[in-house]
Amino acid sequence: MKTTWQREDVTTHYLQQVRGGIPFGAEQAQMMLQVVNHFIEKPDIVMDLGCGNGFLAEILLRTYPTVKAICIDHSKPMIEQAKIHMEAYSGRCELHVGDFRQSIRDFADPNSVDCIVSGYAIHHLPREMKKLLYTDIYNLLKPGGIFINIEHTASASDKIEKLYDELFIDHLTAYNEGNREEIATRYYNRPDKADNILERVDIQVNWLREIGFNHADCYFKWMELAVFGGVK
Numbered sequence: 001m002k003t004t005w006q007r008e009d010v011t012t013h014y015l016q017q018v019r020g021g022i023p024f025g026a027e028q029a030q031m032m033l034q035v036v037n038h039f040i041e042k043p044d045i046v047m048d049l050g051c052g053n054g055f056l057a058e059i060l061l062r063t064y065p066t067v068k069a070i071c072i073d074h075s076k077p078m079i080e081q082a083k084i085h086m087e088a089y090s091g092r093c094e095l096h097v098g099d100f101r102q103s104i105r106d107f108a109d110p111n112s113v114d115c116i117v118s119g120y121a122i123h124h125l126p127r128e129m130k131k132l133l134y135t136d137i138y139n140l141l142k143p144g145g146i147f148i149n150i151e152h153t154a155s156a157s158d159k160i161e162k163l164y165d166e167l168f169i170d171h172l173t174a175y176n177e178g179n180r181e182e183i184a185t186r187y188y189n190r191p192d193k194a195d196n197i198l199e200r201v202d203i204q205v206n207w208l209r210e211i212g213f214n215h216a217d218c219y220f221k222w223m224e225l226a227v228f229g230g231v232k
Contacts, residue, residue, distance in 0.1 A: 023171045024222050029059055031220040031227045032148045036060070036115055039146050039215070039231055043067050043114035047140070049104065049133075050121020052078050054086040054093070056150070060115065061089045067114075070107055072098040073121075100125055104136050113140045119150040124195050131207055138211050141232040147213070148229040154198035155224055164223040201226040 022028075036043070043064055048057040051071035061069055071086070071093060073079050079097050086093050096107060100122070116137050122130055137147050155161035169187050173180040201218050205228050208216040213230025220227040 023168065023225065024220075028150045028220060028225065028227050029056065032056065032117060032150060033059060033063060035148055035219055035227075035229070036117075036146055037063075039144070040114055045070065045108070045113050046115040046117065047104075047108060047113050048072070049100065049116065049118040049137075050074075050124075051082055051095075052119065052121075053081040053084075054089075054095075056117045056119045057093060058086060058089065060117070061092055067092070069093045070096070070113075072096045072104065072107060074099045100133055101129060104133070105140065108140050110139050111142050114142055114145050116141060116145070116147045117150070118148075120152055122149060123152045123198055126197055127199060130199065130204070131211075134204075134207055135211055138213060138232055143232055145232045146229060147208075147232075148219075148227065149204075150227050151201070151204075151225075152196065152198060153201040153204070153224050153226045156200065161224070167223060198224070201228055204228065205230075 043060070044066070045068050046057065046060045046064075047070045048054070048060075049072055051057055051073045054071055057069040057071050060067060069089070069092060071082060073082070074097065076097055079095050082095050086095070098104065098107065122133060125133060134147075141147065155164055165187070169180065169184045172178075172187065173183050176183065201221060205216050205218055208228075208230040213232060216228075216230030218226050218228040
């Protein structure tokens with residue numbers, strides 16, 4: 001899958017100037033962990049789809065000292081960043097360059113993974129590929145395993161989307177201590193914008209229910225940023 005995320009400059013900009021400025025990013029990660037803890041006492045294997053530099057996998061590896069992680073990203077620059085960021089966990093963490101347009105079944109056996117997480121990655125797939133990926137996720141999970149997606153979703157209307165954009169720019173401005181007008185210009189003209197194929201969270205939760213996930217719900221939401229998933 002060819003996207004701008006395979007460019008090193010896009011990867012660097014995101015990690016340095018955007019990731020930390022995502023509104024309620026800490027709360028999203030905390031909710032992920034709270035939901036995982038609620039359903040799984042001691043996971044053995046976790047998978048991080050679109051792992052970036054390994055941020056979500058690191059949280060799970062730090063929380064569960066015996067867990068092993070399988071981290072997958074289609075961006076080679078991101079995987080290179082993950083090798084650096086995840087060096088302390090190299091004995092418990094596999095890093096793979098992988099394309100979500102192809103099956104993730106190459107990276108794990110059916111019914112073998114306790115927890116699959118993803119952060120701001122699946123929204124790059126077209127609608128039908130999202131559904132297929134969610135089905136693959138369901139098949140890889142053990143019975144009782146959980147899927148948590150921290151994701152950029154679509155607004156219900158253009159007017160709400162405009163409010164989201166303005167509020168997001170406010171957060172980026174505060175995080176970078178920069179000039180709001182300049183940051184807004186970069187935001188609206190960012191090269192990765194064309195890679196976004198957004199879908200409403202309620203629609204995606206319904207897909208999970210149709211696939212067979214239990215407890216499928218949106219666990220946290222702020223504007224277009226949502227934490228949702230389900231249990232096999």
